[in-house]
Amino acid sequence: xxxxxxxxxxxxxxxxxxxxxxxxxxxxxxxxxxxxxxxxxxxxxxxxxxxxxxxxxxxxxxxxxxxxxxxxxxxxxxxxxxxxxxxxxxxxxxxxxxxxxxxxxxxxxxxxxxxxxxxxxxxxxxxxxxxxxxxxxxxxxxxxxxxxxxxxxxxxxxxxxxxxxxxxxxxxxxxxxxxxxxxxxxxxxxxxxxxxxxxxxxxxxxxxxxxxxxxxxxxxxx
Numbered sequence: 178x179x180x181x182x183x184x185x186x187x188x189x190x191x192x193x194x195x196x197x198x199x200x201x202x203x204x205x206x207x208x209x210x211x212x213x214x215x216x217x218x219x220x221x222x223x224x225x226x227x228x229x230x231x232x233x234x235x236x237x238x239x240x241x242x243x244x245x246x247x248x249x250x251x252x253x254x255x256x257x258x259x260x261x262x263x264x265x266x267x268x269x270x271x272x273x274x275x276x277x278x279x280x281x282x283x284x285x286x287x288x289x290x291x292x293x294x295x296x297x298x299x300x301x302x303x304x305x306x307x308x309x310x311x312x313x314x315x316x317x318x319x320x321x322x323x324x325x326x327x328x329x330x331x332x333x334x335x336x337x338x339x340x341x342x343x344x345x346x347x348x349x350x351x352x353x354x355x356x357x358x359x360x361x362x363x364x365x366x367x368x369x370x371x372x373x374x375x376x377x378x379x380x381x382x383x384x385x386x387x388x389x390x391x392x393x394x395x396x397x398x399x
Contacts, residue, residue, distance in 0.1 A: 178202060178258045180286030181392060182265075184362060186355040187348055188301035189293035190377045190384065193314050195260045197385050198392070205254045209263030211312075212245045213237060232342055234350030236358065239270055247277060258286065267358040268365050288366045289373045289391060295352060297378055302348045310335030321380075 181198065183191040192208060199206040217228040230237055246264060249255070265271040278285060293301075304318035308330035315330075315337060316322035324330060328337050366372040373391045377384035 178204060179392065180258050180284060181260045182286065182288045183260065183262050183291060184265075184288065184359065184366075185291035185377075186293060186295075186298060186359075187351045188298040188305065189291045190301070190381055191262050191291050193381055194291065194375075194377065194384055194388060195262045196312070196314075197381070198260055198388065201389075202392075204257075205252075205259040207246070207249050207255075207259050207261050209242065209246070209261075212249060213242075216241075216245055232347070234342070234347045234354065236266060236354060239273060242270065243273055243277065246274075250283070251281065265362060266355075268362055271362055271365060285371065287373060287391060288371050289375055289388065290363050291384065292374065292376045293378050298352065299345070299348060302343050303345060305343050306337040306339055308333065308335040309338050 181204070183195055185191040192206075192210075195206045195208070198204060213227065213231060217224050217231055227237065227241065242264060250259060265274050275285065300318050301316060304316040306315045306317060306324075306328075307313070308315075311330060311333045313330055313332045314322075315324045324337060329335075330337060363372060375384050375387040375391070
């Protein structure tokens with residue numbers, strides 16, 4: 178199966194959709210956010226500096242991003258394809274990624290843009306909770322996404338946690354950063370004839386149906 182790149186503004190649901198794709202097609206889900214959070218969780222000065230940058234909402238330096246990503250996609254479970262979530266974020270990263278793929282003899286695959294309105298995204302951010310064990314995502318403000326028991330994961334019974342950077346101020350910075358830096362990336366891939374679009378403003382089920390049509394060849398990007 179092709180590699181899949183998911184591009185979307187904050188809280189567009191790309192992590193949830195990537196998890197659903199992973200469950201059905203057994204493709205590794207590579208979340209750039211998760212890689213960064215793991216790298217920033219240590220006690221080294223590099224980890225602490227990275228944590229500060231992440232809290233600010235600014236984009237992380239490309240050399241750090243590419244180093245983390247290279248190590249991950251060279252792992253054996255990525256040989257048959259993977260889902261890339263949160264990268265690339267701008268055209269410079271896209272070009273650097275294509276050079277990396279050429280060196281590793283890997284294909285770009287399909288690039289899928291996920292749309293969400295700013296108002297819906299804001300609600301998803303401020304209410305988002307994630308299972309510390311299986312990483313299932315819930316939302317305190319969206320009825321269909323609430324856990325059956327407050328603070329407890331329906332899937333595995335794990336504790337639900339709220340990310341420290343899931344707040345209004347950081348969201349606004351990240352959403353504006355997306356508009357300024359990442360939206361032009363869509364034009365870049367569209368010119369290559371490799372851009373597909375999915376609407377996730379209504380429900381993850383409808384969005385997932387659209388995704389399946391794309392990755393199984395049932396929908397074109399014409």
